[in-house]
Amino acid sequence: MVLTQQGLAARMQRHQVAVYVAAIALGVLLGWAVPGAGPGLEKAISPVLGALLYVTFLQVPVRELARSLRDGRFLAAALAVNFLVVPVVVAAIFAFLPDDQAVRVGVLLVLLTPCVDYVIVFSGLAGGSARRLLAATPLLLLAQLLLLPLFLLIFLGPQLADVVEVGPFLAAFLGLIVIPLALAWATQAWATRRRTGMRVVEAIEPAMVPLMAVTLFVVVASQVPELGGNVASVVVVVPGYLAFLIVMPFAGLAVARAFGLDTAASRAVVFTGATRNSLVVLPLALALPDELAVAAVVVVAQTLVEVVGMVLYVRLVPKLVPDR
Numbered sequence: 397m398v399l400t401q402q403g404l405a406a407r408m409q410r411h412q413v414a415v416y417v418a419a420i421a422l423g424v425l426l427g428w429a430v431p432g433a434g435p436g437l438e439k440a441i442s443p444v445l446g447a448l449l450y451v452t453f454l455q456v457p458v459r460e461l462a463r464s465l466r467d468g469r470f471l472a473a474a475l476a477v478n479f480l481v482v483p484v485v486v487a488a489i490f491a492f493l494p495d496d497q498a499v500r501v502g503v504l505l506v507l508l509t510p511c512v513d514y515v516i517v518f519s520g521l522a523g524g525s526a527r528r529l530l531a532a533t534p535l536l537l538l539a540q541l542l543l544l545p546l547f548l549l550i551f552l553g554p555q556l557a558d559v560v561e562v563g564p565f566l567a568a569f570l571g572l573i574v575i576p577l578a579l580a581w582a583t584q585a586w587a588t589r590r591r592t593g594m595r596v597v598e599a600i601e602p603a604m605v606p607l608m609a610v611t612l613f614v615v616v617a618s619q620v621p622e623l624g625g626n627v628a629s630v631v632v633v634v635p636g637y638l639a640f641l642i643v644m645p646f647a648g649l650a651v652a653r654a655f656g657l658d659t660a661a662s663r664a665v666v667f668t669g670a671t672r673n674s675l676v677v678l679p680l681a682l683a684l685p686d687e688l689a690v691a692a693v694v695v696v697a698q699t700l701v702e703v704v705g706m707v708l709y710v711r712l713v714p715k716l717v718p719d720r
Contacts, residue, residue, distance in 0.1 A: 419609035427620025437618035448607040453580035473655040477669035478510040489636040502694025509540045511671035518706045524663030619696040630697045641705040644670040674699040
């Protein structure tokens with residue numbers, strides 16, 4: 397049985413892109429066929445996502461995090477592309493969005509926050525430094541949670557305070573970031589002291605791909621029923637998402653070259669600049685007032701566009717950033 401489970405985990409690891417695409421397709425089918433399941437699945441998003449982030453953080457040893465903080469050039473490039481370059485690109489896209497506050501909030505939530513989960517997978521498949529991205533994950537998460545309110549204020553103005561509550565944001569930060577990170581580091585400490593802890597870590601780590609697939613399935617299946625009356629809102633943002641995916645590889649490459657990074661690090665910078673944190677910000681979008689409910693559908697639309705884009709990136713980024 398153990399060998400069978402290990403073999404299944406290894407096969408899923410090798411074919412993880414196909415697994416993710418299949419999970420999204422199944423989510424779309426279930427959402428359309430059984431729309432009544434949406435509310436129940438929506439309640440499962442945060443727990444499943446918390447579990448996914450726990451497993452993700454479990455792969456970032458504390459000592460590796462400390463070492464990554466000394467990798468100044470890569471961290472500076474990752475921060476620059478995500479929090480200096482991306483806002484400029486988003487500002488250009490923002491100018492073409494409809495005058496609908498819910499749509500604008502959704503687009504800003506998702507495009508202003510860098511991905512911290514499957515970016516590691518796709519970057520690694522394209523020869524990018526997954527290790528550097530994995531170690532930089534906590535820093536990117538902290539930076540985006542601190543800067544997102546500021547960015548929203550800049551783009552939407554002070555009237556945002558009347559419709560966006562701080563409480564759900566703080567709850568999401570605690571439940572999706574602080575607690576999973578603390579649990580992951582506690583598990584690592586246990587593993588260094590006890591052989592049982594090491595066995596637990598070894599048993600949990602292969603769950604990354606299945607958990608990612610379950611998360612994508614739950615997110616898509618829960619939100620597809622909402623598309624029925626909001627098709628126009630989704631269609632209008634797709635060109636902006638496509639433009640973002642087209643522009644960011646070149647912007648990321650320019651930043652990587654400015655910081656003199658090697659090939660693997662440069663590809664990682666391209667991916668972190670192009671992939672967005674839709675899974676983590678979705679609970680924030682779902683916590684918005686009813687008049688901004690469309691924001692969640694706008695966020696999920698970005699996920700669907702991006703996953704297709706990442707499949708193409710895996711083939712195209714090595715050509716854009718060839719081996720030296």
